Amino acid sequence: MFSRPPRYVDGLPRPGRALVMGVLNVTPDSFSDGGRYLEPRAALEHGRRLVAEGADLVDVGGESTRPGAARTSPQEETERILPVVTGLVADGVLVSVDTMRATVARAAVHAGAVLVNDVSGGRADPDMLPEVARLATPYVVMHWRAHSHEMQQHTAYGDVVTDVLSELGHQVEAALAAGVDPHRIVVDPGIGFSKTADQNWDVLGRMERLHDLGHPVLIATSRKRFLGALLADESGALRPPDQREDATTATSALAAVSGAWCIRTHSVRPTADAVRVAMRWAAAPRQVEAGRA
């Protein structure tokens, strides 16, 4: 039997279901929405739309992490996200910042962001963990092996689930050692990061094991390539990102019923519906009540 994860993160909402995090990439090159929201006004409008559709948090990112992506300069990354973070915070939106850089995290938190989502889980920037400890914000530690331009060269595992748990466990230990509050740490297995399609499915299929780390779990499968591969046509051509929505809804429901604390998604409305379905499904009594057999 697996243990259930902690259900809450200090300082964030507790709606009694998985939280829904809407993705807002202020980048020219993200794999599914790159270039659409580079203009701050378009980004703000989209952020508001995500909230109207049911996002509990909006995750604002200024650097693409798609496989093969080159890095953005820290200044450029900050300039992309700051007007968007500031605008959404002014509207009362709970904003998360998707960054691997301490300086960008600090600027966003000073502008009102309430969560730092670091896909490198403290590994890309040595200043990140002490900075998050000082900022005292909730922090997503994602399993990470290498930067985007080379991450798919780092997919060698013994047993992928055991290795991801162990490596993620070390990243969490480093965060704790730097002074990050244990009640503010979230873990994420990094679906699509240094993992083949089959390895992503192995991690998802056994995602309850992640609860053994003792922290709430965030899952982000939205529109990712392994869904495109599963749904490839007869010639082997991947299903394109904008036609992976139903698959994303299915993985969101399964992740929520498996105890995910938060689902990160581009398509908020179906994911928000899926987590409600999952919650209701999981709430059904486990035993037949007397007299109803």
Ligand code: PMM
């Ligand atoms: N994936 C992407 C970006 N940020 N953050 C977390 N915590 N987990 C993820 O798997 C993750 C992430 C991939 O890029 P996208 O923004 O285009 O989905």
